[in-house]
Amino acid sequence: MTSWPISLRAPVRPCDAECVTYAVTVDTSIPVGSPEMDALQRAGAVALLGKGLGSVEAIEGPDGMEVDIFESIVAVHPGGALLTIFVDAPALEFAEDAVQSVTRELLERSELLAEWTVERCEVRLHPQLAQESLDAADGPDTPPADAATRKAHHAARETAADGRDECDAEAEAKAARNRMLTMSAELxxxxxxxxxxxxxxxxxxxxxxxxxxxxxxxxxxxxxxxxxxxxxxxxxxxxxxxxxxxxxxxxxxxxxxxxxxxxxxxxxxxxxxxxxxxxxxxxxxxxxxxxxxxxxxxxxxxxxxxxxxxxxxxxxxxxxxxxxxxxxxxxxxxxxxxxxxxxxxxxxxxxxxxxxxxxxxxxxxxxxxxxxxxxxxxxxxxxxxxxxxxxxxxxxxxxx
Structure with a gap:
């Protein structure tokens, strides 16, 4: 993963014509085997994460590229925290990579959160925007235009991915179930x-x-x-x-x-x-x-x-x-x-x-x-x- 040093420059510039605003969701967890956080510990985690994210105004990438952070939401539960970080970035991949890098660095800098892990970091795209992006895609992985060739192309990819996808889906469902059961204490x-x-x-x-x-x-x-x-x-x-x-x-x-x-x-x-x-x-x-x-x-x-x-x-x-x-x-x-x-x-x-x-x-x-x-x-x-x-x-x- 590309290194994205934290920048504390000010003020944050508005997103220009080459940037897009992304909402990046980050799922962090306490160390495996650790007891769930009590109310006081959760309050402390909110303060640490909020202060850390609030101090970051931009993330510097390679070739002078910058990703601006302009808003963040921190929601802590007994087993970790869910972060939503709004950034201006030139591409989705840069947004995810930058936010994951800066989140890991903020956790490592905090003595109390140093052993926390980042379980997930992704941009949740609206279905319509995702479809428009797929429709406009053009590159080596773009499906063939011919219908028969495209059908064979998809069949080959699906056959190769079936076993992996099934395992990934089961692991994801298990992780989501455990996360929700942990979160239930918040209601x-x-x-x-x-x-x-x-x-x-x-x-x-x-x-x-x-x-x-x-x-x-x-x-x-x-x-x-x-x-x-x-x-x-x-x-x-x-x-x-x-x-x-x-x-x-x-x-x-x-x-x-x-x-x-x-x-x-x-x-x-x-x-x-x-x-x-x-x-x-x-x-x-x-x-x-x-x-x-x-x-x-x-x-x-x-x-x-x-x-x-x-x-x-x-x-x-x-x-x-x-x-x-x-x-x-x-x-x-x-x-x-x-x-x-x-x-x-x-x-x-x-x-x-x-x-x-x-x-x-x-x-x-x-x-x-x-x-x-x-x-x-x-x-x-x-x-x-x-x-x-x-x-x-x-x-x-x-x-x-």
Whole structure:
């Protein structure tokens, strides 16, 4: 791997026409065999990693090449940390190589983190951007243009890779499972009964009967860990959507660049989902998941939180399916949890086109559901609910 010395120069230059902004995800782990970190140790790890990344403004590469770091997110769990580092780089490979190099160097410089390892360092490309990149690819590894030749080319490559890919997939699934089980401890606001695990006081049968009547504790832990894992993806992808809408000065309906999550919100309001809305929604998602993980969650505070929770469930489910971990027991655990967190499913009306024809307020009066006009999405359901002050502030002038 190419050496990328750390540069502490300032200020950070904006990305020029030859650079692209990449979000590099780094998965780090504590030494094998070490006990899991307690709350104090995790707080210390956050401080060390945050301070280290905050001191780096650029990474110098060969031939005078530079990769700029302009934002980083640190999320620590008992078994390590997930980092999301936003960089400006001339190519994806340079972004990954530079971030991996600087992360390893920062760990080595810290006495307390010197034995930590970097398990994964990669750029998560939006599927549409990845496809466009593949379509435009031209080089020695580009598949032949002729259909028959291309079929034979792919068949030969797949045959050679089958054994290796199967082993890699199994190892990746095992690692993801262990990571999620470790992360489950971070979901402090919810006991196992929220996932359908029988309360010990209600059990009156043997182990076999308990398994049939309720969710297995391990399935509940995996579901909980998937939600924490999905939280990192949720915040990361919303952050990137905010950047996209800010850079393009557009909204979801008119943005010509692909978006990660905001396109999943009710389509008829797509013109309203601009950069300001996206920032308010991101803050709402962070406030909600913070209460999930610090033990203070009581109820969803507003309609925007219900929509953010819907997206989080999607992230958790997709993550489990991606690694082949979504079996029947885990699916039941997630379903039970969703039912316990949601008080009602009124927000589902926003995805019903027939409601748009008569108006949300009229539909609310006719069918007894909560008013759903977009102006009320960030307003607390009642005085006892929480909504972040920034999210409640609807005036664009207040953000200037």
């Amino acid at each position: 402090r606001s919810f006991p196992p009964v929220m996932f359908g695990v029988l309360d010990p006081e209600d059990e009156d049968g043997g182990e076999e009967e308990d398994v049939e009547a309720g969710v297995r504790p391990e399935d509940a832990r995996l579901a909980a860990g998937a939600l924490v894992y999905g939280t990192h993806l949720l915040v990361d992808e919303l952050f990137q959507d905010v950047q996209t809408l800010t850079q393009t000065r557009s909204n979801v309906a008119e943005c010509e660049r692909p978006l990660w999550l905001l396109e999943e919100l009710p389509e008829r309001y797509a013109l309203e989902y601009d950069a300001h809305f996206a920032r308010r929604f991101l803050v709402t998602a962070i406030a909600m998941t913070t209460r999930f993980t610090n033990g203070s969650f009581q109820q969803l505070g507003c309609l925007a939180e219900e929509l953010a929770w819907r997206l989080l469930l999607r992230e958790a489910s997709v993550s489990l399916e991606t690694f082949g971990l979504m079996d029947e027991g885990v699916a039941v655990a997630l379903e039970a949890f969703a039912e316990n967190v949601y008080e009602d499913l009124d927000h589902e009306w926003l995805y019903d086109d027939s409601v748009g024809e008569i108006g949300e307020d009229a539909a609310g009066e006719a069918f007894g559901v909560t008013p759903m006009a977009i102006g009320s999405w960030f307003t607390p359901f009642n005085g006892g609910r929480y909504a972040h002050p920034y999210a409640m502030e609807a005036s664009e002038d207040a953000t200037q």
